[in-house]
Amino acid sequence: MENEIPDKNLFMMCKKINTSALSKLTDEYHIRACRRKELGIWKGMPFDDRETAKEYEYFMTKYFEDVYKDKESLFFDKCLYVCDKNDTPIGTCFAWKAYDKITTIHWFKVVKSLEGLGIGRALLSFVMNDIKEMDYPVYLHTQPSSFRAIKLYSDFGFEILTDPIIGYRQNDFAECMPILKKYMLQKDYEKLRFAKAPKTFLEAAMSSKINEF
Structure with a gap:
């Protein structure tokens, strides 16, 4: 099933861990x-x-x-x-x-x-x-084929970043959401939360053309 999903960029941020x-x-x-x-x-x-x-x-x-x-x-x-x-x-x-x-x-x-x-x-x-x-915050890069991991990240308090550009990479947020909706359980999809990236994070990601995460 994952092999059918295109390789797209998604970025997530956790401001505070959900200890539960x-x-x-x-x-x-x-x-x-x-x-x-x-x-x-x-x-x-x-x-x-x-x-x-x-x-x-x-x-x-x-x-x-x-x-x-x-x-x-x-x-x-x-x-x-x-x-x-x-x-x-x-x-x-x-x-x-x-x-x-x-x-x-x-x-x-x-x-x-x-x-x-x-x-x-x-x-x-x-x-x-x-x-x-x-x-904190803690950040990560993922892709829609990792929809099971995205559910897990969400449980821990990670939010999906909506900014169109992260450093030197396109953030494929808009293209990825329909894919996640198709493959995730509805109850898990509905728990996803979204955020704008802090300026300090965007500046860090722009500080090098090497993608360090």
Whole structure:
């Protein structure tokens, strides 16, 4: 179903976490930092099959070099894996100070075969709960094919930004809303909230042509 959805930009902002959305992992899973030898795993994690991961390997390598390479040690401190009882990574997510100015959520993903088990909610809870109040609002970039994640983000207090341009990218808000309405449950779609981006955020996004989130 997701393969039918066009790749469009959506941006979201959370001014204050909704603590009622938080959850914890069951005992069979744990969270730890990504190890240097596991960088290849991280590069493939966003994709649901090896063929697609290989196709986008250059993109992921370039993104790492553009955004994280100069702060490589910090990346390996920040980048988190949720792992199964065998310590095998099954999901990833972390908070990152994009442009050294704004707090953003990066690369939130749970392997497709384990979606719907509450692992993603618990992982995002861990990441969001660790962000200091002074570092809010928190921002993220997503796409309409991630409509299940958008529902989760909404639960946590994220609002969809309506500004037509975010940094050097078009915000496809108007095109994405009919897609979300089609694929999301009506009750979840009706809970979506919207906001205009703060000036400080827009200025940060314009400070570099490299998309850091």
